[in-house]
Amino acid sequence: MLKTVVKQFQRLFSEMQHTSLCVMQDGPTKVIQEEVESVPWELRGTKEFNQLRKLLKDSTPYAFGIVLKSAVNVPELSRRRRATVPRASATILAPPLAAGAFCGGPAAMVAGLAVGATAYGVSRGRMNAKYPNGFCDPVALVEILHQEETLAAARSHVATKTRNPVWNQTLSLPCASDPHLMQQGCSWARRDRKSTKLAAARNVPPAQWDVEATTVRVTLYDKSVGPMNQTIGEVSIPLRQLLEDSETEATYLLSDAAGEAVLGTQPPHLPCKISLSVVQESLPKNWPAPHMLKSNSSTRYPVHVFMMTRGTRGDVQPFVALARGLAERLGWLVTICTEESHAAFVAKHSVVQNGKIRFRPSGGNTEARMDTVGAHFLLAHRAEFLQMIALSRSEAEFFSSATVFVDSVKAMESEPKPVDLIMFGFTLAGVAALVGEHCQKPVVGLILQPSCIPSKVEDWKAIHAIHSPDGKSLLDTIDEMAFTSHSSLKLLKDLAEKNPFASWNLNRLRKLFGLGPANTWQAYNQAKVPIIIPMPPGTFQRPQDWPSNIIQTDFIFLRSQASGEKKSLGEVGGFIEAARQAGKKLCLITFSSMPVPRRTLLRIIVKMVSEAKFDIAVLYVGRIEEGPEDLERAARQFKEQNRFFEARAVDFGLLFPEMDCFVVHGGLGTTVEALRTRKPCCVTGPLLMDQRFWGYVCHEKGVGPKPVFISDFEKHCVEFVNNAVDPEDPERWQAIARDGDWGNVEDDGIEENVRCIQHLLSDLEPLVTRSEAQEDSWSQKQWLCCSTGRVSEPERPVEDTSSNHSVRLAAELTSSQGVTPERASGPKAFPPAARL
Incomplete structure (x- = not known):
């Protein structure tokens, strides 16, 4: 059908070229014009149609053309078996009574539907598989959206029996409401079926679209599946980005209903991606030309850094700050591969005068998962056991992105500047080792959670115990003994990451890419992989058995970009000014994005304001x-x-210097910003993992009380604010805070961290791990979870410090701060008896 139409267009175009439009107004020209006007909307976005319009100099309505090229690694939604290796995590919706037959795991009843975690374990008979060999019939739906309103929609033809469909089909948007087209969708009564989405399109002409606010959403379906949900995955692309990418072979990652990357069924389970471009001739005149939107692609960059991180915004923000420094100061190209929910945040801070910063999706949505029932259960319970479980699974939760990272780095090999360096956060340590070794790239860690780095030092805890101010019970004592040490963490991490019964298994992932099993931290230490901790020496008591490749630098912050306008706090500034004029002390309470119950928060605020013996404003x-x-x-x-x-x-940055004391949730950024103002600080809230670490840092440094959970802080909030603003300073928090040295408020720490990476780069080599000779059998595991249990981490290697670049760099960094590597003393080093 499409070939016939193209031939018809070519015939008309050939006739037009042999016809004088300026002289002949009747006859053949008029006939051709009538034929062009009769072209259906579904074909008006093609290049040939727009060429005819230009020759005719006619105002015949036209459409925006998108060329749907192809897709790769499309998974089938049928033939799921429990014994198979990891596959795509497309969510299945089924009636509650049949949930057990369709889903391999427990299901939750939501609005009359059973929501299965993944498509594992689904019976082929139940799914009515069309092809026994796992092929599918992909079909794509393209929608033009403005604030979830469908402006136009069109669908492709069905590519039968394939995992890598090639459409090469031009979709015209808008398209006419064709009854026959509406009947070709799915047959079940669901509001998200293709036919319903097509019917919902308003068919708004492209000249009326807002380029900056319009999104192109592509949804991929599998027509080979029976009366089940045929959705494979989808991707949303800003129209502006699609125009920028129109001159390149851009591909886009598909995600499932949970936000995870859709992966192919065949090993090594590479991500499912779709490629499309725009028809240049179909662009309205009022739109900016693609070459005006696209940055200069001929720029050459000396180094290309690939940053891989997943988690909340707090996990991504330091990488964005460092990326700005590497780009602005060194002119490097930096690719930040993280979750789609952070794309706008990365884009906001990617405007640089030198170098370049760009975003690539990794799949996943951690912030959405923070609002799930399981996350709220973890936030509401204080047991160290639950904290240890969460920490042990902090990497395993992100294994689904492993092949996405590998695919991204390999795809960049064909770019003018391939990846030169891989940087990772603590949630991707094991995955980064896999990517670096398989792609033969050097790796460097940027770890903001030093307590996760193993050590044999008895006082170095993976989880810091938090007890009620009224004292700890016997259960608290047992919990602290059993689930705070690195021996416990190693045992649980092995269970989470190397469990042979788990769908995502680190050793199995490594085997997919021809790599043997390896212990992550042991491999990093043996290969002397630099692990950068952006905290100056003395922030915490550094374990003595840490090798020299673990380097401490300086705190790193993401500052607001410079603006010609004078910054103001607005209404907040008016509140502060009025409080100062009334002689009130100011207390700031912030928990960032942590979900603290409103009831508890208001009780604390009301109690502080009404019962404090000093006049305060909160x-x-x-x-x-x-x-x-x-x-x-x-x-x-x-x-x-x-x-x-x-x-x-x-x-x-404007608010903190105005405060007299702080109540924070224990995030690195807010805690250090508060300490830099040299005012008392208290850490409270849900207190997850590194938040506990920073709570103890504040207490051991003497600038505030011990960290307590938010429910306990209600009993002691008045006591804290009284001591924090009392001119007599009974607890000496104010005096110690004034004498502390946490750096200048204006210093963002980027220069020192950039200098560190620049120094390291010259000596870095591609990662090569030493595979474990023999995996420990489960029967030989030591099922001991106490702080005195043996940690099977390697002994500190004997190194030639005269030739080790990490040692030389550490000595250089510490000497520049006026300290020695052996006895570093930054912001008041801990006494031996007060080690964390």
Whole structure:
């Protein structure tokens, strides 16, 4: 059909070239014009149609053309078996009564449907598999969206029996409402079926689209599946980005309903990607030309750094700050591969005068998972056992992105500047070793959670125990003994990452790429892989058995980009000024994105304001929800008295220096920013993993009380604020905070971290791990979970310090700060008896 239409267009075009448009207004020209006007909407986005329009100099309505080229690694949604290796995680929806027959794991009842975690274990008979060999019938739906409103939609033809469909089909948007087209969708009554989405399109002409606010969404379906959900995955592309990529062979990663990358069924389970481009001739005149949107692609960059990180915004932000430094100061190309939910954040800070920063998706959505029932259960319970389970699974949760990272690095080999260096965060340590070794690239770690790095030192804990201020119980004592040490962490990490019964298994992933099993941290130490901790020496008591490849630098922050306008705090600034004029002390409470119950928060604020023996004003910055009416009424009264103010977001760089004391959740950024103001600081909240670490840092440094959970802080909030603002300073928090040295508020630490990486680069070599000679059998595992249990980590290697570049760099960095590597003393080093 398409070939016939193209031939017809070519015939008309040939006739037009032999016809004088300026002289002949009737006859053949008029006939040709009538034929062009009769072309259906579905074909008006093609290159040939627009060429005819230009020759005719006619205003015949046209459409925006998208060339749907091909897709690779499309997984079939049938033939799922428990014994198979990891496959795509496309979510299956089934009636509740049949949930057990379709899903391999437990299901949760949601709105009359059973939601299975993945498609594992589904019976082929139940799924009505069309092809016994696992092929599928891919079909794509393309929608033009503006704030979830469908402006136009079109679908491709079905590519039968293939995992790598090639369409090479031009889709015209908008297209006419064709009844026959509507009947070709799915047959079950679901509001997200293709036919319903096509019918919902308003068919708005492209000239009326807002290029900056319009999104192109491509959804891939499998028509070979029976009456089940045929959705394989989807990808949303900003229209502006699609125009920028139109001159390149751009491919886009598909994600499933949970945000995870859709992976192919065949080993090594590479990601499913789709390629498409725009028809240049179909672009409206009021749109910017693609070459005007695209940056200069001929620029040559001396080094290409590939940063891989997954997690919350706090995990991504330091990498963005470092990327800006590497680009601006050194002119490097930096690719940040992280979750799609952070794409806008990365793009916001990617505007640089030198070098280049770009985003690539890794799949996943950690922030959405933080709102799940399981995440709320973890936040609501304080047991160290649960914290240890979460920490042990911190890497295993992201194994689904392993092949995405490999595919991204390999794909960049064909670019003008291939990847020269891989940098990773602590949640991807094992995956980074796999990617670096398989792709033969050097790797460097940027670890903001030093407590996750193993050590045999008895006082070095993986999880810091938090007890009630009223004392700890027998269960608390047992919990602390059994689930805080690195021996416990290693045992549970092996169970989570190397469990032979798990779908995602680190050793199995390595085997997919021809690599043998390896112990991650042992491999890094043996290969002397630099592990950068952006914290100056003395921030914590460094374990004595850490090898020299673990390097401490300086705190790194992402500052707001310079602006010609004078920055202001707005209404918050007015609140602060009024409080100062009234002689009030200011206390800031912020928990960032951590979900703290509104009821608990308001009780703390009301109690602090009404019971403190000093006149204070409280400012809260963070999530704002609706609480109990009596507490909300009391909060409104304090607002009217100018004693309480709340805001969802404020520039902390401007706000923090105005405060007299702080109540923070223990994130590295907010905690260090507070300490740099040299004011008392208390850490409270849900207290997950490294938040506990920073809580103990504040206490051991003497700038605040011991960290407590938010429910316990309610009992002691008045005591904290009284001691924090009392002119007599009974706890000496104020004096110690004034004498502390946490760096200047204006210093973002980027220069030192950039210098460190630049020094390391010259001596880095591709990672080569030494495979474990023999995997420990499960029967030989030591099922001991106590702090005195043996840690099977390697002894500190004997090194030639005269030739080791990491040692030389560490000595250089510490000497520049006026300290020695052996006895580094930054912000008041811990005494031996107070080691963390």
